Structure formats: C-alpha cells, structure tokens
Amino acid sequence: MDQLQQFAETRLVVDVYRERLCKEGLMGRIVGFSEHVVLMSRIDDQCEHDGVTAVRPGDITRVRAQDRELLMIGKMLDSHEIAPPFDDVCLIELSAALTVLHRRYGAATVYVESLDSSMAFCGEPEELDDDFVVLRQWGSVRTLDKYKTLLRLDEITRVDGGTKYIQRLSKAHSLASQMEP
Numbered sequence: 001m002d003q004l005q006q007f008a009e010t011r012l013v014v015d016v017y018r019e020r021l022c023k024e025g026l027m028g029r030i031v032g033f034s035e036h037v038v039l040m041s042r043i044d045d046q047c048e049h050d051g052v053t054a055v056r057p058g059d060i061t062r063v064r065a066q067d068r069e070l071l072m073i074g075k076m077l078d079s080h081e082i083a084p085p086f087d088d089v090c091l092i093e094l095s096a097a098l099t100v101l102h103r104r105y106g107a108a109t110v111y112v113e114s115l116d117s118s119m120a121f122c123g124e125p126e127e128l129d130d131d132f133v134v135l136r137q138w139g140s141v142r143t144l145d146k147y148k149t150l151l152r153l154d155e156i157t158r159v160d161g162g163t164k165y166i167q168r169l170s171k172a173h174s175l176a177s178q179m180e181p
Contacts, residue, residue: 004033004057007065013043013074015064018055021113021157025064026053027073031083033057034091041083042163047073051105051162052083054090054097059157083162095133095153098125101161107170110135110151111158121149122166128153141172 008030015025032039044050090100101108112119127134139145
C-alpha cells in the first residue's frame with residue numbers, strides 16, 4: 001500500500017494489471033485508494049484522459065511504473081487532465097464508487113470480468129442493496145435498447161465513469177429518446 005500511496009502523491013502514470021481477470025493493463029494516474037478500492041484517472045491508447053476507473057486492490061497482480069514510455073506520457077499530459085478530486089466515500093467499496101461515478105457522470109460501466117474478461121454493462125444504477133444492483137442497462141448505439149439487469153455486487157470487478165465510450169452512448173440514447181413520438 002505504501003507504493004500505491006507514493007504513486008497517488010506523485011501522480012505518476014502507471015499501468016495497473018489484474019491478470020487473473022484481464023490481460024490488458026489499465027493506464028492512468030492513481031487518484032485515490034483504500035484497502036477496498038483503487039481509483040484511477042484513466043489514460044487511453046491515444047494518451048488522452050478517458051474517465052475514471054475503480055478496481056479492487058486485491059485484484060491487482062502488478063503495477064508497471066517509471067519506465068520511459070510511462071514517464072513520457074506523464075510529461076505529455078497536462079496536470080489539468082487528471083480527474084477532479086472525489087470524496088473518500090467512493091473508496092469504501094466498489095458499490096460506493098459506482099454511486100459516486102454515476103452521480104458525477106450520469107452513467108457508468110460495470111465489469112464482471114471474473115465470468116468473462118469482456119463482460120461489461122453500461123447504464124444507470126436504479127437500485128442498490130447489500131447484495132445486488134439493478135442497472136438500467138443501455139444497448140449499443142446500433143440497437144439503442146434499454147432494459148434492466150440485476151447484477152450481484154460481489155461479482156463486479158471494475159467500475160468506469162466519464163469514459164469517451166459511455167459519453168457517446170449516453171448522447172446516442174438521449175438523441176434517440178428525443179426522436180420518439
């Protein structure tokens with residue numbers, strides 16, 4: 001945890017790996033952490049800010065830091081591209097992070113990677129209790145479907161908010177609802 005604290009304080013760009021769940025790393029800056037949640041300001045493959053991600057520290061298998069690529073990306077990005085500060089409440093558990101990210105960005109993406117590394121659900125949480133979240137899930141831009149999905153909280157491995165994808169999907173759903181009679 002001392003290293004995570006150092007990464008958070010120095011705002012170094014790091015690659016966080018959770019290889020038991022997903023082979024790809026999550027690049028970004030750690031902006032908060034607790035024993036239950038690590039909160040990152042994400043950076044995409046084009047070296048641009050791409051929302052915020054919350055993961056469990058227990059899922060982290062390794063963190064890559066301070067190599068030439070990551071140091072250069074850190075220099076290229078302005079410090080204003082880091083996500084604005086979050087209340088510590090989002091560090092209590094992933095369900096709290098889901099609530100905070102939904103409130104800040106209007107929607108979230110929930111990942112259930114232990115079942116399938118690409119399993120993700122985009123939408124708005126409608127109900128949340130100790131065991132489940134009811135997500136008003138959005139279909140793709142192609143279908144523009146909306147439906148409810150019940151997800152077990154302990155199966156959720158990652159929560160994203162404010163990503164470019166969810167912003168585009170939110171805009172498409174908003175435009176589609178304006179076109180309905």
